[in-house]
Amino acid sequence: MYTVIQADQLTIRFGSFTAVDKVSFQIARGEVFGFLGPNGSGKTTIIKALCGLLAPSNGSGIILGMDIRKHAAEIRRHVGYMSQKFGLYEDLTVGENIAFYAGVYGIQGAQAEQRKQEVLALTGIEHYLNRRAGQLSGGWKQRLALACAIIHSPEVVFLDEPTAGIDPVARRALWDLIFRLSGQGVTFFVTTHYMDEAERCGRVGYIYLSKLVALGTVADLQRLPDASPAGTTRLQIDVPDPSSKLEQVRSVAGVREATIFGRSIHALVESDLIPALRSQMRDAAIQPIEPSLEDVFVTLTYNIMGATS
Amino acid sequence: MTHLFYGLVPVCRKEFLHIVRDRGTLVFALLLPMLQLFLFGFAIDTNIRQIPTVVYDESHTQESRQLLQSFANSDVFQLKFVAASKQDLYEAVRSGRARVGIRIPYDYARNLQSGTTATVLLLVDGSDSNVAGQAVSTSTGVTLQESLARVVPGGRVPIEVRPSVLYNPATRSPNFFVPGLIAILLQVMAILLIALSLVREREHGTLEQLTMTPVAPLGLMVGKMIPYGCLAFLELCAILFVMRVVFLVPIHGNLFVLLLLSLPFLLTVLGLGLVISSKARTQAEAFQLAMGTILPSVFLSGYIFLIENMPAPFQVISRLIPATYYIQILRGIILRGAGLAELWTQAAILIVMGSAAILLAARQFVRGKAI
Numbered sequence: 001m002y003t004v005i006q007a008d009q010l011t012i013r014f015g016s017f018t019a020v021d022k023v024s025f026q027i028a029r030g031e032v033f034g035f036l037g038p039n040g041s042g043k044t045t046i047i048k049a050l051c052g053l054l055a056p057s058n059g060s061g062i063i064l065g066m067d068i069r070k071h072a073a074e075i076r077r078h079v080g081y082m083s084q085k086f087g088l089y090e091d092l093t094v095g096e097n098i099a100f101y102a103g104v105y106g107i108q109g110a111q112a113e114q115r116k117q118e119v120l121a122l123t124g125i126e127h128y129l130n131r132r133a134g135q136l137s138g139g140w141k142q143r144l145a146l147a148c149a150i151i152h153s154p155e156v157v158f159l160d161e162p163t164a165g166i167d168p169v170a171r172r173a174l175w176d177l178i179f180r181l182s183g184q185g186v187t188f189f190v191t192t193h194y195m196d197e198a199e200r201c202g203r204v205g206y207i208y209l210s211k212l213v214a215l216g217t218v219a220d221l222q223r224l225p226d227a228s229p230a231g232t233t234r235l236q237i238d239v240p241d242p243s244s245k246l247e248q249v250r251s252v253a254g255v256r257e258a259t260i261f262g263r264s265i266h267a268l269v270e271s272d273l274i275p276a277l278r279s280q281m282r283d284a285a286i287q288p289i290e291p292s293l294e295d296v297f298v299t300l301t302y303n304i305m306g307a308t309s
Numbered sequence: 310m311t312h313l314f315y316g317l318v319p320v321c322r323k324e325f326l327h328i329v330r331d332r333g334t335l336v337f338a339l340l341l342p343m344l345q346l347f348l349f350g351f352a353i354d355t356n357i358r359q360i361p362t363v364v365y366d367e368s369h370t371q372e373s374r375q376l377l378q379s380f381a382n383s384d385v386f387q388l389k390f391v392a393a394s395k396q397d398l399y400e401a402v403r404s405g406r407a408r409v410g411i412r413i414p415y416d417y418a419r420n421l422q423s424g425t426t427a428t429v430l431l432l433v434d435g436s437d438s439n440v441a442g443q444a445v446s447t448s449t450g451v452t453l454q455e456s457l458a459r460v461v462p463g464g465r466v467p468i469e470v471r472p473s474v475l476y477n478p479a480t481r482s483p484n485f486f487v488p489g490l491i492a493i494l495l496q497v498m499a500i501l502l503i504a505l506s507l508v509r510e511r512e513h514g515t516l517e518q519l520t521m522t523p524v525a526p527l528g529l530m531v532g533k534m535i536p537y538g539c540l541a542f543l544e545l546c547a548i549l550f551v552m553r554v555v556f557l558v559p560i561h562g563n564l565f566v567l568l569l570l571s572l573p574f575l576l577t578v579l580g581l582g583l584v585i586s587s588k589a590r591t592q593a594e595a596f597q598l599a600m601g602t603i604l605p606s607v608f609l610s611g612y613i614f615l616i617e618n619m620p621a622p623f624q625v626i627s628r629l630i631p632a633t634y635y636i637q638i639l640r641g642i643i644l645r646g647a648g649l650a651e652l653w654t655q656a657a658i659l660i661v662m663g664s665a666a667i668l669l670a671a672r673q674f675v676r677g678k679a680i
Contacts, residue, residue: 073523076521085513103318
């Protein structure tokens with residue numbers, strides 16, 4: 001395993017506010033790493049630090065063997081970045097946008113043309129070559145943004161909430177693209193709010209209040225002791241009218257969390273309470289389940305909120 | 310490869326594309342200064358003539374009529390109203406119908422003949438100091454002339470001034486006014502264009518994207534300055550053409566020196582625009598800041614008021630305003646036929662100011678801070 005991104009006790013302070021607090025992780029070449037956390041938890045700040053835009057207050061970061069404190073300019077040549085704002089010039093055409101970013105990365109002449117053709121083919125946007133970026137739909141804008149972000153064949157690509165506000169078909173297409181590239185050895189660092197996207201990622205990190213509170217594969221996280229405390233069981237309760245029963249379930253002593261999931265209720269309850277719950281809700285089908293990624297994150301968040309308040 | 314101006318060429322090329330694409334802004338940017346040139350060029354006449362004047366002649370004699378005639382002949386006063394009483398006279402001035410009131414007392418002619426000093430009351434509305442000053446000095450001149458004519462019959466006076474007004478012999482207003490106006494118009498145009506362009510990038514998130522690329526701050530800054538500098542230079546040529554052909558202001562110096570010495574000014578105002586855009590978060594904010602530079606440039610640059618007459622602290626401020634130096638360059642070359650030898654210091658100061666502004670803006674944009 002060849003590590004391309006390494007953060008070690010990475011800490012970033014703005015004045016008295018600590019935006020990133022002792023975050024450590026390693027990401028291997030070709031990995032698709034999902035990074036989750038509420039808005040303002042420090043996701044974008046970490047990306048900026050890893051790209052060399054912000055100097056860490058403490059700790060260190062190494063990308064592709066380069067120290068983020070010392071080689072900021074060099075790092076930017078080897079990483080791609082795409083934000084949810086896409087960073088496209090809407091009055092320029094697709095071709096002009098790509099040509100501009102090629103120029104900005106110092107790609108010239110025949111090489112620029114070749115790369116342009118490659119990213120056009122990869123993203124399937126060649127039919128829109130002469131269309132203004134502003135006239136593209138959200139999904140196509142996103143593909144164009146990705147085309148621009150990878151024009152210089154970066155080895156690491158940061159995607160900051162790349163699918164916010166994009167329809168499901170376009171999202172699927174983007175993820176297919178991400179995995180094609182990761183198959184070629186490109187490493188992806190993706191922030192998202194969508195759990196289904198997080199579940200696609202090989203490994204996931206969850207940041208809350210500037211701290212990395214969980215890190216691992218989805219299966220690792222589901223087995224996390226903090227997410228499934230000893231003596232508790234996660235249940236799926238199938239009832240005819242779940243929304244009317246939710247308050248009833250919540251009011252039972254020993255039920256730690258309960259929420260609606262589709263047509264059933266998911267609850268985290270103390271294990272010895274299960275028989276009582278069964279007898280109380282005779283028309284309900286109750287069975288233990290694995291926690292979903294969302295369950296894990298919500299439980300972790302509640303744990304911290306409970307500890308801090 | 311990592312040099313100071315990395316990314317300059319692609320940024321410059323892209324910016325030209327923006328200019329060509331956005332026809333509306335282009336036309337607006339080129340036409341608006343031209344419109345203002347016509348507006349102000351025709352509207353503003355700094356020579357004070359035909360001040361509306363009210364007369365209260367109690368004397369009603371040949372002598373008083375003769376004095377009034379001299380006032381009228383001066384071209385400065387227009388004897389527009391006749392007051393029937395003292396109250397009338399004051400009322401006409403207070404209401405603003407007349408800016409000057411002349412009262413000739415009933416004993417005017419009698420005093421003249423008896424050899425006692427005859428007095429004439431001059432009421433001047435001081436709310437416009439230029440008009441008031443002109444009224445006082447002209448009336449003093451008129452009465453002095455009258456007195457002399459009486460004291461020295463035959464009209465031979467011992468001393469006479471023969472004024473010879475250099476460089477603008479007809480004291481035409483446009484000659485004085487239009488060259489200075491060029492500085493103001495170019496400044497507003499250049500600052501607005503470049504500041505809005507950068508702030509637009511911030512609003513659209515493209516600036517954030519650029520900070521993630523190897524583009525150097527100076528590459529971005531200068532790459533933006535070149536296209537907008539070209540646009541402003543084009544406008545300068547058009548304005549000079551209109552000045553020469555429509556307002557008939559002759560260019561006494563060398564046109565090429567004028568164009569050459571305009572470049573340092575463009576450098577400075579574009580730099581100023583960049584500084585503004587590094588402070589402004591939205592286009593509206595950038596617009597307000599750009600507009601805020603206009604008034605000091607008009608009033609403290611020597612464009613309208615003489616710098617030498619300002620209190621010392623304001624003279625210092627005027628030395629910090631780029632337009633001050635460019636107006637000196639413009640008037641020097643256009644009106645006095647000055648050249649590089651006389652004006653290189655102004656150009657050098659502008660270059661220093663411009664470079665400082667660009668470096669300041671680039672520092673603001675240094676990674677991370679500006680996003």
